[in-house]
Amino acid sequence: MDFELTPDQASLQEAIRAFCDGRFLPDVVRAIEDAGGRLDRGRWRELGETGVFALRVPEDQGVGLGLGASEAVLVFEELGRALVPGPLVATELAARFAPAAVTGERIVGLVDAHDSLVVVEYPDDLDALLVIDGDAVRLVDAGALAGVDATRPLDALTPVRWVSDAPAGGETLGGPALAGDLRRTGRALTGALQLGIAARTVELANAYAKEREQFGRPIGSFQAVKHLIADMLVRSEVARAAVYAAACAIDGRSDDDPERAAAVAKVVAGEAALENSKACIQVHGGIGYTWELDVQRYWKRASVLDTHFGNRDECAQSIAVMVGTRG
């Protein structure tokens, strides 16, 4: 039993962190925001070249790296930390069916058709849509998605369009088993993005609490503030354990039920991302509420991610069904 990263896993995570550090600096993120959240295709291709979407694609498909969810969550944690915008999880999930998605040539979005209200993210940038419903998974050419755009999206980095119905047609990729597999892996990878947010906001709050002085002392010396930050670390560490454990379960490297472990990761990491980003704004005080600082962007992204693959309440309900139908 070993929870620690292998040397290869650790260097993979370091490499992706170094890659993000150079490319998604706060001013770059703000430029994307100013462009209405439209994705920069050059940067998306760079993500593809780095192998972000190739991780779990089998090696025999030529472009794949043949790794597992254990490696993917480490990479996605870093993408979450760096606030990298775009349909990252959807494109990753679609990659083994669409080679052009692997390289970053095609941007693939996702619609979970069990929702009565269909809201598509990045509608103007999508080349294809992965449509998951209970019975089938389809890959649909995005074309023109008719609908109503949000003029003021909650997260300026995540433009959204309300479309009346999930797009029909397209290529059927699989049935209920594949739908279950994609939801499960989607929860774990989204959990990893949420973990990245949870962990990064602890660092931001901690650094600010040491530097900001009021009443003649760093605000981080006050227990009312330091206890907030301690609770943030607790949440991110618990979330890390849950996300990594879910990845191991999906890879068959544990005795846990992957279905349950993935839902657990989504609940715990989702809660950690939301609560930590909120607390991070609180620690920053008034300046945290300004457009200039990134801390509010983490809360906005956390709010978006919670709605993916079932929010924390829906995941909790599905866990309850799993434990309640036993014996």
Place this chain on the structure above:
Amino acid sequence: MDLRYTEEEQAFRAELRAWLVEAVPSLPAEPDPDDWDARRAYDTGWQRMLYDAGYAGINWPKEYGGRGATPTEHLIYIEESERARAPYIASNFVGQLHAGPTLIAEGSPEQKAEHLPAILRGDEIWCQGFSEPNAGSDLASLRTRAMRDGDEYVVSGQKIWTSYGHIADYCEMLVRTDFDVKKQAGITWLIVPMETPGIDTRPLRTMEGSTEFCEVFLDDVRIPVSNRVGEENDGWRVANVTLSFERGTAFVADVMETQELVRDLVDLARHVTSNGATKWDDAGVRRDLGRITAELDALWALTKRNISQAQRTGVVGVGGSVFKLAFTELRHRLGETAMLLLDRAGLSLDDFGNLPTGRHVQALYWALRMSIAAGTSQVQRNIVAERVLGLPRER
């Protein structure tokens, strides 16, 4: 990252499981909780069985008679003991997990020879004399004084929260030997035989009615200097060496018990009805129990992560504080969820309505205790904030 157990670990589990299947049913009936002589006999009897089978001192080094198990094997040991419903470590706790490891690290050859085998065999019960009425979270401010008189220390003062003080043979005690220095620099660690004249031990009744805690009053108690562990005034460091023995296993049994509590509560929810529907029909109840399950699963994963870290690096570090904080707070929420679900069945510690309700009320008491014991949640937050995150101290 691979959470599967190795072949050696699986072999250890199989061997232990086979032994437990034979050993546990051979135990006498559990004694009455207030019959302390019987409880001592029961606890030490089990300890002797462990000793004879080679499982005593599971995490102690082999050279001191222990099993020398890895942290993962220690995890397996607790898991299997829980599954087999083996007795808890109970009154052997301080000897096995605190005083023993301290003697291993800091004791003289004579002290080791006298006490370590006796602790392993179940011949000695130890208790802890650290806290005082005015030295709780601020333990280093303790004032029980030990004045040197020739080859003896003369000890006077009062200790509190001394679990099993009334049945212990020895007490690991922190005393003040210097009042004129920084508070941590004037403390000494002593082995105090509980039979020594001048010691008065009085049970303290807890809010749940149990009597394992004691107050210990010391009035001119004469302790040989040879009972000192480490140097005079070096006791604060000596008391902290057990931290380096921590392997992330401290709450394994408690997490497993909590998993069972949650499973039980789900079953209860499916049987308790209100206005013609079961509690389980209520989506709010399902969501609350689903969330608690999620957090508990995550804490089980964190337990394994802490243990893995200890296995790789030798220390669990601050993972322990992070874990205790999250776990005890979760137990509070679980207790509150249970009380809402039980409603008026929660007014009794005995089972009501032919349903196993009492244990959930008992579990809420445990939560109230554990967010205070061994470092309150507030102290744990200070530890996390100051030692991990490097935030400045308040003063």
